[in-house]
Amino acid sequence: MKSVRCIRSLVPFLVVALLAGCNAKQDKPGATGAAPQKGAPTAPAPGGAAAPQQDKAAAAAAAAAAAAVAPQDRAAIREAAARVLARMDAGDYATIYKESEEGFKKIGSETAFVAKFMQARQKTGALAKPREISFAVLPENYYVLVYRLENDHFKTDVRMGFLRSKSGKMELAGLNQHDEPKK
Numbered sequence: 001m002k003s004v005r006c007i008r009s010l011v012p013f014l015v016v017a018l019l020a021g022c023n024a025k026q027d028k029p030g031a032t033g034a035a036p037q038k039g040a041p042t043a044p045a046p047g048g049a050a051a052p053q054q055d056k057a058a059a060a061a062a063a064a065a066a067a068a069v070a071p072q073d074r075a076a077i078r079e080a081a082a083r084v085l086a087r088m089d090a091g092d093y094a095t096i097y098k099e100s101e102e103g104f105k106k107i108g109s110e111t112a113f114v115a116k117f118m119q120a121r122q123k124t125g126a127l128a129k130p131r132e133i134s135f136a137v138l139p140e141n142y143y144v145l146v147y148r149l150e151n152d153h154f155k156t157d158v159r160m161g162f163l164r165s166k167s168g169k170m171e172l173a174g175l176n177q178h179d180e181p182k183k
Contacts, residue, residue: 069137077143077162078132080170084160085130085147093117101163101171117177124154124179133157142173154179 069077087096093114097105127149134146143162148155161174 069143073143073164074135076164076170077135077145080162080172081132081145081147081160084172084175085149085158088117088158089126089128091118091121096172096175099172100175101165101173103163104171104173104175120177120179124156125151127151127154127156130158143170144174150182152182154181156180 083099084096087093094110096117097110097113128151130147130149132145133148134144136144138144138161141164144159145162146157146159148157150156157178157180159174159176159178160172162170163173165171
């Protein structure tokens with residue numbers, strides 16, 4: 001029970017660490033993996049100060065949780081992510097929406113979802129070469145994968161969250177795309 005309380009109290013810090021990690025420019029080309037490497041630098045806090053100890057503890061908790069994922073679950077999550085990435089590549093956003101988790105659909109309509117992602121695709125063009133840059137497990141078995149995709153003009157981070165449905169299938173529960181022009 002204490003571990004559940006501890007994990008729940010770390011959730012806000014974990015979310016901040018994941019968001020900061022997605023925006024940090026410290027990713028090494030070709031690096032993939034489920035957790036940050038031991039001794040890897042952490043993103044500085046606003047104002048240039050070193051990251052607080054709590055962020056390091058949250059990152060360590062996320063790494064431990066990600067490492068504890070059963071191999072068959074990890075494979076199911078990555079398979080679900082591959083399906084989403086393939087549909088994004090094909091521009092089939094309606095199917096992504098239809099196959100997503102029910103809570104995902106409550107956030108907005110299919111029409112708005114499709115329009116938003118079509119607009120992003122028109123802005124960036126086709127993106128390729130997906131490379132997994134992070135894997136994390138949040139409380140309540142919410143799995144988060146971040147992939148980096150790119151083309152000649154943009155590099156894009158796509159953050160996907162997955163939950164296991166009552167039927168046992170991994171379903172998309174969250175999707176975010178961050179586009180950054182290449183310099």
